[in-house]
Amino acid sequence: MQRFQTMLLQCAGWLFYMSLLMMIALALPSDIFDPQSRHFIFLIGAVGIWRYSMGATHFVRGMIFLYGVYPYQRRKVRKLGEAADPSHVFLMVTSFRIDALTTAQVYSSVIREAIDSGYPTTVVCSLVEMSDELLVRSLWQRFNPPQRVKLDFVRIPGTGKRDGLAYGFRAISRQLPDEHAVVAVIDGDTVLGEGVVRKTVPWFKLYPKVGGLTTNEFCEVRGGYIMSEWHKLRFAQRHINMCSMALSKRVLTMTGRMSMFRAAVVTDPEFIADVESDSLQHWRLGRFKFLTGDDKSSWFSLMRLGYDTFYVPDAAINTVEHPPEKSFFKASRKLMYRWYGNNLRQNSRALGLGIKRLGPFTSLVLFDQRVSMWTSLLGLTAAVIASLKFGLGFLLVYLLWIGITRLILTIMLLCSGHSVGPAYPVILYYNQIVGALMKIYVFFRLDRQSWTRQPTALKRDLASFQQWFNTWSSRTMTFSAASIFVAVLFMVV
Numbered sequence: 001m002q003r004f005q006t007m008l009l010q011c012a013g014w015l016f017y018m019s020l021l022m023m024i025a026l027a028l029p030s031d032i033f034d035p036q037s038r039h040f041i042f043l044i045g046a047v048g049i050w051r052y053s054m055g056a057t058h059f060v061r062g063m064i065f066l067y068g069v070y071p072y073q074r075r076k077v078r079k080l081g082e083a084a085d086p087s088h089v090f091l092m093v094t095s096f097r098i099d100a101l102t103t104a105q106v107y108s109s110v111i112r113e114a115i116d117s118g119y120p121t122t123v124v125c126s127l128v129e130m131s132d133e134l135l136v137r138s139l140w141q142r143f144n145p146p147q148r149v150k151l152d153f154v155r156i157p158g159t160g161k162r163d164g165l166a167y168g169f170r171a172i173s174r175q176l177p178d179e180h181a182v183v184a185v186i187d188g189d190t191v192l193g194e195g196v197v198r199k200t201v202p203w204f205k206l207y208p209k210v211g212g213l214t215t216n217e218f219c220e221v222r223g224g225y226i227m228s229e230w231h232k233l234r235f236a237q238r239h240i241n242m243c244s245m246a247l248s249k250r251v252l253t254m255t256g257r258m259s260m261f262r263a264a265v266v267t268d269p270e271f272i273a274d275v276e277s278d279s280l281q282h283w284r285l286g287r288f289k290f291l292t293g294d295d296k297s298s299w300f301s302l303m304r305l306g307y308d309t310f311y312v313p314d315a316a317i318n319t320v321e322h323p324p325e326k327s328f329f330k331a332s333r334k335l336m337y338r339w340y341g342n343n344l345r346q347n348s349r350a351l352g353l354g355i356k357r358l359g360p361f362t363s364l365v366l367f368d369q370r371v372s373m374w375t376s377l378l379g380l381t382a383a384v385i386a387s388l389k390f391g392l393g394f395l396l397v398y399l400l401w402i403g404i405t406r407l408i409l410t411i412m413l414l415c416s417g418h419s420v421g422p423a424y425p426v427i428l429y430y431n432q433i434v435g436a437l438m439k440i441y442v443f444f445r446l447d448r449q450s451w452t453r454q455p456t457a458l459k460r461d462l463a464s465f466q467q468w469f470n471t472w473s474s475r476t477m478t479f480s481a482a483s484i485f486v487a488v489l490f491m492v493v
Contacts (some may be wrong), residue, residue, distance in 0.1 A: 010421060010422060013421065013422025013423065014422045016422070017403075017407070017422050017425060017426075020403065021400065021403045021404065021407070024396055024399055024400045024403065025400055027396055028393060028396055028397060028400065051375050051376070051378070051379070052405070054365075054368050054372075055409070057244075058240060058241055058244040059240060059244075059412060059415075061243070061244035061247050062239075062240040062241065062242075062243035062244040062247075062416075063243075063415060064247060065243040065244065065246055065247040065313075066243045066313055066415075069247060070243075070246075070313060070314075073206070074314075076206060077202045077203065077205075077206050080202060080205055080206065083205065084201070084202035084204075084205035084206065085119060085201070085202075086119060086180050086181055086182045086201050086204070087120070087177075087178050087180040087181050088119070088120045088121070088122070088177055088178075088180075088181040088182075088263075089114075089117065089119045089120070089121045089122075089181070089182055089183075089184065089197060089201065090121070090122050090124055090172050090175075090177070090181065090182070090183040090184065090263065091110050091113065091114055091121060091122070091123050091124065091184045091186060091197075092124040092126060092165075092168045092169075092172065092183060092184065092185050092186065093106065093107065093110055093123070093124070093125055093126065093186045093187075093188060094126040094161055094164040094165060094168065094185075094186075094187065094188055095125070095126070095127055095128070095132050095188030096127075096128050096129075096158060096161070096164065096188065097128075097158075098188045098189055099322075100131070100135060102188075102189050102320045102322075103132055103135055103136075103188065104135060104139065105191050105320065106186070106188060106189065106190060106191055106320075107123075107125075107135070107136050107139050108139055108143075109191045109192040109193075110123055110186060110192060111123060111139060111140065111143045111145060111149075112143070112192075113192050113194075113195075113196060113197045114145060114149045114197075115143065115145050115146065115149060116194075116195070116197075116198075117197040117198050117201075118198075119148075119197070119201070120148045120149075121148065121149045121150070122149075122150040122151075122152055122172075122175070123149070123150070123151050123152070124152045124154060124168055124171060124172060125151070125152070125153050125154065126154045126156055126164045126165070126167060126168040126171075127153060127154070127155060127156065128155075128156055128157070128158045128164075133153055133155075136151075136153075152171065154167050154168050154171045156168075160291065161256070161292075161294055162275060162276050162277070162278075162290075162291075162294050162297075163276065165185065165275050165276070165294060166272050166275060166276035168185075169183075169266045169267065169271075169272045169275070170272065172263065172266060172267060173266075173267040173272075177263035177267065178263070179262075179263075179264055181262075181263035182201050182204055182260055182261065182262060182263060183260065183261050183262075183263050183265075183266045184197065184200075184258065184259070184260045184261075185254075185256070185258070185259050185260070185261065185266075185298075186257075186258050187256050187257045187258065187319070189257075189319055189320045189321075189322070190257045190258050190317050190318070190319050190320075191317065191318040191319070191320065192258070192317055193315065193316035193317055193318060195315075196215060196258075196315045196316065196317060199312060199314060199315035200213060200215065200260050200312050200315050201260070203310055203312060204260075204262055207249070207308065207310065209249075209306075209307060209308045210249065210262075210307065210308045210309065210310045211261060211262055211265045211302045211305070211307025211308065211309065212254045212259055212260065212261045212262070212265060212298065212299075212302050212307065212309050212310075213251070213259065213260050213309065213310040213311060213312055214242070214251060214253070214254055214255040214258065214259040214260075214309075214310075214311055214312075215255075215258055215259075215260075215311075215312050215315040215316060215317055216239055216242075216311075216312070216313050216314070216315060216316045216317070217235045217238065217239075217255070217257060217258075217316070217317055217318075217319055218232075218235060218316060218317070218318050218319075218418070219231045219232060219235055219318065219319045219320075219321050220318060220319070220320050220321065221321040221323070222320065222321065222322050222323070223321070223322075223323040223326075223328075223331070224328065225423075226328045226423060226427070227321075227323050227328050227331060227332075229421050229423045229424065229427060230328070230332060230427050230431075231321050232418065232419065232421075233413075233420075233424050233427050233428065233431075234431075235418060236413045236416045236418035236419075236420065237413070237416075239313065239416045239417070239418060240413070240415075240416050242311040242313070243311060243313055245311070245362070245365070246310055246311035246313075248359050248361055248362060249308040249309060249310055250308070250309060250358065250359055250361075250362040251299075251309040251310060251311045252299060252309075252362070252365070252366075253295045253296055253299050254295050254298040254299045254302065254309065255295050256294055256295040257317060257319050258317045259295070259298070261298075262307075265302065265305070265307065268305070270301070270305065271298070271301045271302075271305065274297050274298070274300070274301035274304075275294055275297050275298055275301065277289060278290040278293075278294075278297040278300075280345055280349065280446070282446060282447065284470070284473055285446060285447045285470055286447075286462075286466070286470075288446075288447040290342075290345060290449070291449040291450070292338055292341070292342055292449055292450075293341070293342030293345060293346065295342070296342050296343065296345070296346040297346070299346070300346055300349070300350055303350065303353055303357065303358070304353065323335075332430075332434070333434065333438060336434070336435055336438040337438055337441075337442060337450075338449075338450070340435070340438055340439045340442050341442045341446065341448075341449060343369060344369075344370075344439065344442060344443055344446060345446050347366055347369055347370060348370075350366055351363065351366050351367065372436070372439075373436045373439035373440050373443065374436070374440075374485060376432045376433065376435070376436035377433065377436050377437075377485070378489070379398060379401075379402075380398070380433060381485070381486060381489050382489055382492070383395050383397070383398035385486075385489055385490055402429055403425065406424075406425035406426070406428045406429055407425050409425070409428055410424040410425050410428065440478065440481070440482070441478065444474045444477045444478045444481075445474050447470065
C-alpha cells in the first residue's frame with residue numbers, strides 16, 4: 001500500500017512539473033520558437049549551451065566505463081580467482097558522536113562482512129567513547145566470529161576525524177602488514193552492502209599501480225522529503241562522475257564514507273602525515289591546517305606518491321545521513337560550505353602536480369571546478385539583465401530553458417541505476433545557483449572551516465591585525481569579483 005501511495009505521489013509530481021512547463025511555454029511570445037528570431041539566438045547562444053559540454057563529456061565517459069569497460073575488467077578480475085586474494089584485510093571504522101542505533105547498524109555490517117569475506121580480517125575500531133566500545137563488544141559476542149577474524153580497539157581523543165584516522169593507521173602499522181594486505185577505511189555512519197569486501201579487494205591485484213579505490217553510495221536520510229531527494233540526487237550525480245574519472249584511473253576523492261587502500265599506503269609515514277596534519281600556504285590568508293576534507297587529503301597524497309585511484313560501481317554502501325539543521329535551506333548550505341571548501345582547498349595545489357602526472361582530462365576537470373562557480377551563474381544573470389533592459393519575456397524564455405534542460409538531465413540520471421523523482425529538476429537548479437554562490441563565498445575564505453555533526457571550527461592564533469586583514473580582504477575581493485562579473489555581462493547583453 002505504501003509503495004502504491006509513493007508511486008501515486010511521484011506521478012502527481014511529474015504531472016505538476018510538466019504542467020508548469022506548458023504554462024511557461026504558452027506565456028511566451030509566438031515568435032520565440034522561430035529559428036530566425038533574435039530571441040531564439042539569445043536563448044541558444046547567450047544562455048550558454050557550452051556550459052553543458054563538460055557534463056555531457058562526463059556522462060558519455062561514465063556510460064562507456066559503466067556498460068563497456070568495467071564489465072570487461074570485471075571478467076578479468078574473476079579469471080584471477082584465488083590469486084587475487086589479499087593476505088589480510090583490515091576494516092577500520094572511525095566513530096564519534098553517532099547515535100547508538102546507527103553505530104549498531106554499521107558495526108553489524110562490518111562484522112558480517114569480516115565473517116562472510118572468508119579472508120583473515122582484523123576489525124579496527126577507532127573510538128572516543130566507552131559506550132561505543134561496550135556496544136561493539138556486545139555485537140562481537142552475538143556474531144561470534146571465527147578465529148581468523150580479530151578485533152582491535154584504538155582509543156582516541158575527540159579532536160577530530162583526522163586524528164582518529166592517524167591513530168588507526170599507526171595501530172595497523174604496528175601489526176606489520178605485508179604488501180598484499182588491504183585496508184578499508186569506513187565512516188561511523190556507513191553500512192556496508194553485502195559482498196562489498198570481496199568485490200573490491202581483487203582490483204589491487206589486477207592493477208598494481210592503484211593505491212586506493214572507492215565505492216558506489218546509496219543513502220537513508222533522517223530528514224524530510226526534500227532533504228532526502230537532495231542527498232539521493234547527489235549520489236546519482238556522484239556515481240556518473242566517478243565512473244567518468246575511473247576511465248582514466250583518476251577518481252578525484254577517496255570518499256571518507258568507505259574507501260579501500262593498499263596497506264603499504266596507509267602505513268607510509270608520508271601518507272599518515274598528509275591525512276593527520278594537512279595544511280595550505282595561501283598568498284593572502286597565510287598558512288592554515290585542514291580541519292575537514294580528509295578524503296581530499298588522502299587523494300592528493302596518493303597522486304603525489306605516484307598511485308592511481310579507481311572506482312568499483314557494483315560494490316555498494318549505504319550511508320545514514322543526519323542533516324545538521326531541520327530546515328532544508330540551512331542544512332544544505334552548511335553541507336555545501338564544508339564540501340566545496342574541501343574541494344577548493346585541494347584544487348589549486350592539485351593542478352600544481354601538472355598534466356604529466358594528472359593527465360589532460362583530469363587537469364581540465366580540476367580547472368573547470370575553479371570556473372564553474374561563475375559559469376553556473378552566467379545564464380541567470382544574463383536573463384535578469386536582459387529582462388530589465390528589453391522585457392520580461394527573456395526571463396520566461398530562460399525559465400523554460402532551465403525547465404526543459406533539467407528534465408533532460410534528470411532522465412539521463414536514470415542510466416546511473418539510482419532512482420529519480422519529480423523534485424530532481426528543481427533541486428538540480430537549486431544546486432547550480434546556491435552551490436555557485438556558496439563556492440564564490442568559500443573561495444575567498446578558504447581558511448574558515450567547521451564540522452556539521454559537531455560544533456567544531458578551525459581556530460587560528462592570529463594577531464588582531466591579521467584577523468582584521470583576512471576578514472576585510474575576503475569581503476573586498478568577493479565584492480570586487482562579483483561586481484566585475486555583473487559589469488561584464490551588462491556590457492555583453
